[in-house]
Amino acid sequence: MRPPRSMPNHAIASTSIDEFHEVLRTSKRIVALCGAGLSAASGLDTFRGAGGMWRNYQATSLATPEAFEKDPGLVWLFYGYRRHKALQAKPNMGHFALAELAKKKGDGFMCITQNVDGLSQRTPHPRSQLKLIHDTLFDLKCFSCDYREIDNFNDPVHPSLTIDDESVTARLAGASTNPFHNRIAFLDPATPQTIDPAELPHCPKCTHGLLRPGVVWFGESLPQDTLKEIDDWFDQDRVDLILVIGTSAAVYPAAGYVQIAKRHGARVAVVNMDKDSLGSASNLRKTDFLFQGDAAELLPQMLGPIRDRRKASVKEVKFK
Ligand code: APR
Numbered sequence: 001m002r003p004p005r006s007m008p009n010h011a012i013a014s015t016s017i018d019e020f021h022e023v024l025r026t027s028k029r030i031v032a033l034c035g036a037g038l039s040a041a042s043g044l045d046t047f048r049g050a051g052g053m054w055r056n057y058q059a060t061s062l063a064t065p066e067a068f069e070k071d072p073g074l075v076w077l078f079y080g081y082r083r084h085k086a087l088q089a090k091p092n093m094g095h096f097a098l099a100e101l102a103k104k105k106g107d108g109f110m111c112i113t114q115n116v117d118g119l120s121q122r123t124p125h126p127r128s129q130l131k132l133i134h135d136t137l138f139d140l141k142c143f144s145c146d147y148r149e150i151d152n153f154n155d156p157v158h159p160s161l162t163i164d165d166e167s168v169t170a171r172l173a174g175a176s177t178n179p180f181h182n183r184i185a186f187l188d189p190a191t192p193q194t195i196d197p198a199e200l201p202h203c204p205k206c207t208h209g210l211l212r213p214g215v216v217w218f219g220e221s222l223p224q225d226t227l228k229e230i231d232d233w234f235d236q237d238r239v240d241l242i243l244v245i246g247t248s249a250a251v252y253p254a255a256g257y258v259q260i261a262k263r264h265g266a267r268v269a270v271v272n273m274d275k276d277s278l279g280s281a282s283n284l285r286k287t288d289f290l291f292q293g294d295a296a297e298l299l300p301q302m303l304g305p306i307r308d309r310r311k312a313s314v315k316e317v318k319f320k
């Protein structure tokens with residue numbers, strides 16, 4: 001029987017870790033869909049809600065090709081800051097627990113992450129089971145040609161992009177008189193550019209194009225080879241469980257994997273600080289799970305039985 005419309009998710013789904021452990025034990029194929037909340041305990045900001053502002057800008061308004069075209073220096077300052085923060089941060093126990101699950105389950109586990117912070121890559125998570133659908137902050141690509149640089153961990157990424165507080169503040173002061181920039185305000189042609197594009201990093205291949213962060217921005221297509229790998233995994237067999245971890249599940253196509261997993265037979269287990277805005281993972285059923293709290297604390301408890309405590313590695317894998 002369908003619950004009445006007004007009944008919230010969390011009144012229906014199970015919140016029992018013991019029941020979850022039972023499902024985990026019998027699940028042959030598990031997929032995880034991860035978002036910014038997974039890295040929140042590592043000190044990295046989320047995109048929406050409380051952590052969604054960078055200075056006076058909505059983080060999501062800076063993640064578009066239009067924003068880069070209008071003011072590449074501003075977008076680079078934002079990404080320079082995020083690269084710096086991600087390099088300073090450390091993977092948390094949530095990332096390590098997922099890495100253990102991946103090692104234990106082999107092909108029976110796939111982790112789809114929207115995160116571009118590189119933290120999962122710094123755990124012993126087998127790389128073939130980690131699908132970076134929004135790419136990473138540490139790849140650079142050319143805005144004009146097909147040039148791509150992999151694993152650039154320079155901080156700052158370019159001498160023109162020092163991220164110290166004082167110089168960023170000074171540069172932003174000239175950017176706009178509008179203290180609450182939104183996408184429309186800062187696409188206003190009258191707004192001056194934050195940094196002269198001539199000073200910004202340029203492509204070594206075509207020489208005229210600007211380098212940009214290698215992440216997927218709004219309106220851009222996702223990496224086709226990664227999408228194909230994900231589709232192939234789903235097509236192999238039924239899926240028993242999807243873990244929806246620290247994501248508002250509001251951005252497609254990523255959020256669509258919840259429905260796809262359900263169509264393949266999966267129960268849903270949500271791990272989120274906020275139980276009320278679960279995007280595509282709303283409408284939880286009696287057979288689903290909802291764990292409210294910090295992913296870094298909950299995941300080690302949830303995945304406890306599957307992990308070999310003696311061998312569990314929390315040793316960080318350093319960047320090259
Ligand atoms: N533990 C678990 N969940 C948390 C925690 C935490 N410590 N802190 C925050 N959350 C939850 C929030 O309640 C929210 O539901 O994490 C979610 C973060 O949501 P978003 O900020 O929307 O991040 P995400 O879902 O990853 O965004 C998707 O949007 O901007 C684009 O490309 C960007 O990959 C990103 C995509």
Ligand code: ZN
Nearest residue numbers: 142145203206
């Ligand atoms: Zn180029």
